[in-house]
Amino acid sequence: MRTPQQSSEANILPLIVEPETLQEHLDDPQLLIIDVPKDSGSYTQGHVPGAIFLESRRLMNGQAPLPSEAPDVAALSALFSELGLTRDTHVVAYDDEGGGFAARLLWTLELIGHPRYSYLNGGIHAWRAAGLAVQTEPNTPTPSTYHAEILNPETRITADEIKERLGEKNLAIWDARSPAEYRGETGQNKRLGHIPGAVNMEWTRAMDPERNLRIRGYAELVNELDTLGITQDMDVVTHCQGHHRSAFTWLVGRALGFNIRGYAGSWNEWGNRDDTPVET
């Protein structure tokens, strides 16, 4: 089992940071707070002071046959240079929808081995609910030169690697889509259903609606995953339709100390190939 990432000397903040803690660090020059909202209007209506805006689609390749795969390293280098990252930057990501888009940014940073990042637990909902001030004027990033490389390839897994490992006792597949998608009752791909052996726990079940969409209590989550057959000694793969909801379940898995990888091709790829096994 991996140890959940904790605050260390190198990390200004823990992996999952609460609004009040972030508020105390807003003046830290190494922090770069990035708002990746579902609704871009949410940034202009009010963001965490100092936060810059990132359009979530820039975290996806966008091209067939793997539209939800990460952009290539040239595009990621250009993106993170534009946003002003350096290797010393501690990125704090958040969104307005419970964590999918913010987590997609953090998954991408993990893939390229960026050393320091955090998720603002509950995003702008939790920030506002804590009574903290928001800023409405946009912030402009100061560009930098950032060279992205895939330093942590084990952050993701391909369809072919999953196919090869299907049936292994040590492999758990966490499908973060809705139960209807999992059962193949809805969807737009050539084939509907799920990867054989995958278990379904929709991403929203890892959020606490009573606590402004913060991540649910860790002990409770570990128990729930355990009842589904996902335990901390397994290799866990998570996916959804386009690795947005499952970026969040990847982050939750990381916070819980799971050895977890994101299948970025997700159902966009699996459901459109002819050689991938499907169950309903």
Ligand SMILES: O=S(=O)([O-])[S-]
């Ligand atoms: O959340 S999603 O990538 O499945 S559309």
